[in-house]
Amino acid sequence: MSDTIKTDVVIIGAGPVGLFAVFELGLLDIKAHLIDILDKVGGQCAELYPEKPIYDIPGIPYITGHGLTEALMEQIKPFKPSFHLGEMVTKVEKLGEAQFRVATDRDKIFECKCVAIAAGGGSFQPKRPPIQGIEPYEEKSVFYAVRKMENFRGKRLVIVGGGDSALDWTLNLQPLAQRLTLVHRRDEFRGAPDSVNKMRALVAAGDMDLKIGQVTALEGDAGQLTAASIKGKDNTVERVECDAMLPFFGLTMKLGPVAEWGIKMDDELIPVDTGTFETNIPGLFAIGDINTYPGKLKLILSGFHEAALMSQKAYHYVYPEKKLVFQYTTSSTSLQKKLGVA
Amino acid sequence: MSEVLDRATPRAGKDMMPKITYIEHDGTVHTVEAELGSTVMETALKNDIGGIVAECGGGCTCATCLVHVDQKWFPVVGPPSEEENQMLDTAFEVTETSRLSCQIKVTEALDGLVVRTPSYQGR
Numbered sequence: 001m002s003d004t005i006k007t008d009v010v011i012i013g014a015g016p017v018g019l020f021a022v023f024e025l026g027l028l029d030i031k032a033h034l035i036d037i038l039d040k041v042g043g044q045c046a047e048l049y050p051e052k053p054i055y056d057i058p059g060i061p062y063i064t065g066h067g068l069t070e071a072l073m074e075q076i077k078p079f080k081p082s083f084h085l086g087e088m089v090t091k092v093e094k095l096g097e098a099q100f101r102v103a104t105d106r107d108k109i110f111e112c113k114c115v116a117i118a119a120g121g122g123s124f125q126p127k128r129p130p131i132q133g134i135e136p137y138e139e140k141s142v143f144y145a146v147r148k149m150e151n152f153r154g155k156r157l158v159i160v161g162g163g164d165s166a167l168d169w170t171l172n173l174q175p176l177a178q179r180l181t182l183v184h185r186r187d188e189f190r191g192a193p194d195s196v197n198k199m200r201a202l203v204a205a206g207d208m209d210l211k212i213g214q215v216t217a218l219e220g221d222a223g224q225l226t227a228a229s230i231k232g233k234d235n236t237v238e239r240v241e242c243d244a245m246l247p248f249f250g251l252t253m254k255l256g257p258v259a260e261w262g263i264k265m266d267d268e269l270i271p272v273d274t275g276t277f278e279t280n281i282p283g284l285f286a287i288g289d290i291n292t293y294p295g296k297l298k299l300i301l302s303g304f305h306e307a308a309l310m311s312q313k314a315y316h317y318v319y320p321e322k323k324l325v326f327q328y329t330t331s332s333t334s335l336q337k338k339l340g341v342a
Numbered sequence: 343m344s345e346v347l348d349r350a351t352p353r354a355g356k357d358m359m360p361k362i363t364y365i366e367h368d369g370t371v372h373t374v375e376a377e378l379g380s381t382v383m384e385t386a387l388k389n390d391i392g393g394i395v396a397e398c399g400g401g402c403t404c405a406t407c408l409v410h411v412d413q414k415w416f417p418v419v420g421p422p423s424e425e426e427n428q429m430l431d432t433a434f435e436v437t438e439t440s441r442l443s444c445q446i447k448v449t450e451a452l453d454g455l456v457v458r459t460p461s462y463q464g465r
Contacts, residue, residue, distance in 0.1 A: 044398070048397075048398045048404060049398065049401045049403050127434075127464040130434050130461065161431065162431040163428075163431065163432070184431070185436055186427075186431070188427070190428040214434075214436070249431075249433075249434070249464065250404075250432035250464075252397060252404070252464050252465040253397055254465060
């Protein structure tokens with residue numbers, strides 16, 4: 001386990017609202033670390049709609065999810081936030097007044113004065129195929145991610161999906177596997193054309209199999225897969241013997257461990273005080289899509305407002321002895337210095 | 343002839359509200375009125391129809407609003423675009439008449455449409 005990381009505020013979620021929180025906190029001299037389960041910043045903007053236009057960011061008539069993420073990263077640059085990507089927060093504990101401990105699934109420990117949950121719709125996790133009885137195989141012979149390629153050496157593998165993850169792992173694991181079968185529902189792939197060509201060449205050379213269909217049943221014992229049934233378009237079912245299966249159907253949002261931290265919840269959302277965006281636990285805030293209050297709108301612009309008010313309250317926990325004087329970035333030399341423009 | 347006209351006249355034009363029938367996986371049937379120009383997904387959410395998640399809010403980026411269009415209606419609704427087809431790759435139990443309901447715009451021609459929701463939308 002690494003040394004404890006000490007900071008003022010830990011922000012859970014590096015979507016647009018988490019990113020903007022860095023800005024609002026930064027103006028008040030509050031340092032922040034951000035943790036996100038995705039391996040990139042931007043949250044839903046990056047994962048769900050990087051190329052889709054957003055039309056309701058005040059003052060910006062048109063911007064894509066990717067564009068907004070880039071712009072926010074530029075805006076918060078002066079505050080040098082630290083990012084911990086590809087990590088899931090597993091535990092948040094209140095140790096005392098303005099004192100929290102946050103732990104991640106990568107065994108990182110943070111100690112901070114406040115925590116801001118900006119986790120949107122929860123954490124992005126792999127979609128699980130609805131194959132009856134799949135649960136006992138998960139993490140034993142059905143994997144949604146490849147941690148160590150060596151684990152698949154000499155095995156008979158079934159990879160399912162038609163995107164880049166499925167194709168990349170097909171190309172990477174094919175040389176190691178005893179036999180690899182790629183299963184996809186149609187004979188067209190949305191992955192990079194180069195990967196598609198390489199995969200087709202392997203199939204043509206007889207070095208791997210491609211089956212068009214959907215996996216409908218699994219066979220095995222005590223979590224160890226022995227075969228998968230694949231139903232083709234003509235409804236014929238083919239049985240493929242295998243030792244492991246890797247389904248790649250993209251990601252979906254799940255609430256995740258948030259519900260286990262003792263925060264009062266309301267149907268998977270966190271009720272907050274609309275003056276401070278504090279939860280029932282003092283010093284623990286919830287901003288953006290994950291919170292709820294009368295009139296709540298799940299809009300990025302609402303999350304920005306919430307981040308600003310949260311920061312005002314967080315200031316009192318971080319600097320309890322100081323009085324906060326409200327200032328404008330247009331006129332305050334002190335704020336402009338922080339932004340590196342004065 | 344007059345019967346057809348009688349039925350069509352009050353419902354024609356921009357105030358027409360096509361009826362859509364959703365059949366949930368457990369057999370629950372909902373027949374609701376849809377606004378022209380809205381989508382089959384939006385209409386489902388508006389009417390609290392189970393089985394439609396619509397995680398991304400209609401962006402054709404999450405495949406959690408899958409429906410199976412009734413065989414009879416599929417030629418009217420039409421096939422998915424390539425963009426939608428790519429998202430269907432990340433859905434489950436996809437059939438020849440599966441569509442993402444956020445990509446089906448409600449038009450007068452869809453009055454009477456029947457769709458079925460799947461048992462699982464990936465979450």
